[in-house]
Ligand SMILES: Cc1cc2nc3c(=O)[nH]c(=O)nc-3n(C[C@H](O)[C@H](O)[C@H](O)COP(=O)(O)OP(=O)(O)OC[C@H]3O[C@@H](n4cnc5c(N)ncnc54)[C@H](O)[C@@H]3O)c2cc1C
């Protein structure tokens with residue numbers, strides 16, 4: 001099952017980012033050319049978040065989802081581009097996750113294999129952590145990274161279809177599908 | 184959320200000084216206040232609206248929807264309810280979850296309502312003459328009928344002519360009804376077997392683009408937030424009122440009303456601004472539209488030498504006869520897929536049990552849910568798992584739920600009431616409202632019958648029942664009513680049939696607080712209709 005650009009735009013819309021299309025163009029440009037502006041620090045933080053989220057996707061997303069890199073890159077870029085608070089929250093959660101990764105694997109999370117990533121999340125007990133944007137390190141990791149990416153997936157039509165609905169709550173999927181049996 | 188603050192500070196209403204001269208001062212900017220303000224401003228009157236809560240930005244709604252779906256937030260966070268501002272007590276037989284059933288802000292509680300807009304049936308106005316129960320309203324269905332039609336146009340109601348039990352109407356609904364859902368078929372077929380007729384549900388939600396607002400696009404989160412604006416909410420009329428020249432001040436809770444020496448006319452509404460400064464807004468006419476809890480509270484807080492038991496309370500009825508609709512639910516699972524949570528509203532119901540012969544059990548209706556069981560998004564985020572495990576967990580829980588809900592009538596009872604709890608104060612040092620809610624025998628027996636019918640339908644549909652309410656422990660229908668009741672007799676009621684208080688010449692009330700009895704139909708269309716009627720009478724006096 002493929003996560004499309006349409007899914008990323010839908011997920012961004014569900015997260016309140018208008019103009020997902022513009023974001024797509026921006027993320028293409030960012031990847032295609034060397035950044036030549038001098039806001040280096042912001043761009044680094046930005047890249048760290050996107051890379052870490054991309055590394056988290058194969059861990060968090062079910063095996064049925066083939067390649068989520070494009071989806072995650074587009075979604076996360078859109079999410080943090082014009083929202084400083086959210087970018088700070090995510091950057092901070094990435095740093096907390098990297099601290100755990102360094103302790104167990106002596107490297108940043110984005111350099112781990114999906115199997116190592118899964119083991120790390122399991123070892124720190126993230127399945128039992130409540131999300132809280134103002135909570136402990138693990139609670140912020142759960143909120144800003146794990147639940148962030150799960151929300152992106154399950155509020156999109158493709159994510160919804162994995163569990164039986166092509167129009168999950170949060171997705172403006174129109175008035176047809178509630179009336180019908182077919183998917 | 185900072186957007187509300189920013190907006191309040193940058194929009195034109197940041198000036199919270201009183202207007203020099205106002206024809207009308209409206210307290211509260213929910214649908215009732217918005218409709219009154221718009222109706223009067225359109226006729227050229229100078230209107231000032233004082234609203235306790237903030238102005239919420241439309242663009243932020245989508246973030247509020249995310250808050251609603253993500254488990255890190257409480258439901259009260261969605262519209263920023265709670266804290267000292269909204270402190271209350273609940274001392275009745277049944278706990279009353281006041282802050283779950285109201286929103287403070289421009290748009291009021293309709294920001295998170297669902298949006299069903301049935302008319303009351305004729306019997307609801309005639310409980311004494313028909314059944315010897317409670318009192319008749321001083322007005323009949325026929326008196327409200329033209330206002331119902333106007334309210335349906337104003338709010339934008341989508342509805343069908345397929346309900347054989349509905350009261351007579353003169354014209355078709357502004358929009359076509361929403362078609363039945365996939366899962367309605369399961370329960371409607373069961374109803375057919377049982378000889379129960381089902382039909383569509385009128386609702387203030389756009390089945391097509393209407394009044395410059397979007398068609399419903401299926402976000403599925405109507406309660407508590409519709410990001411598209413397809414669901415009507417009171418801010419629609421507040422905006423129209425402003426376009427017609429009304430002034431709307433947000434975050435200015437009215438503390439008390441002050442009257443002239445004779446105690447016959449209200450002179451000013453005293454309100455507080457966010458920095459704590461108090462101002463007086465004078466006006467020729469005052470309309471209270473703060474909902475059925477804050478309106479009696481404000482009258483009680485406005486006690487004076489001339490009105491020692493509270494303003495407009497010579498009858499002693501202010502705060503008394505507090506009613507709600509009793510919400511009874513029966514949930515279950517069936518063997519086929521029911522595809523819930525694609526839209527956040529119901530599309531089929533039955534009013535067959537509404538117009539009863541015997542006095543008790545009384546009126547109720549049953550509707551089928553399109554949002555039974557847990558939402559897949561919330562499940563995915565709450566479960567804790569990830570990867571294939573999260574899909575397994577969500578698939579196990581989501582998919583085959585069905586549910587029915589019934590709204591059930593209770594009778595007015597003087598001891599079911601709102602009072603001031605002087606042992607606790609809000610952020611301005613005012614005693615908080617105490618809600619002592621009781622539902623009485625009629626409510627319990629009608630609830631028993633409603634639960635019986637729900638169970639019959641679910642059984643016939645082959646559902647395994649997983650949960651239901653019990654007759655003595657209904658949920659609140661989120662419809663507070665009755666606390667400044669309407670009547671012809673000043674000894675036993677607070678407002679007359681013009682919605683004017685018996686005691687003060689220039690004080691009117693637009694709210695479900697004026698309902699003499701509450702029926703079992705969702706109240707807001709009737710609130711809107713009475714608000715239009717109140718505006719007509721205020722206009723006559725200006
Ligand atoms: C979950 C839920 C679902 C609902 N679904 C439906 C439905 O499907 N159909 C239906 O008919 N009804 C429904 N309702 C009820 C509906 O929301 C109310 O009937 C309606 O909002 C009442 O309108 P109102 O203007 O009288 O009061 P409100 O909408 O409560 O507005 C009152 C306003 O007055 C302000 N105010 C109060 N006191 C003061 C003061 N002292 N000074 C200044 N301002 C003040 C408040 O801040 C508020 O903004 C639902 C309610 C809830 C909670």
Ligand code: SF4
Nearest residue numbers: 399400402403405409
């Ligand atoms: S389903 Fe509800 S929330 Fe979504 S657009 Fe329609 S009315 Fe609004």
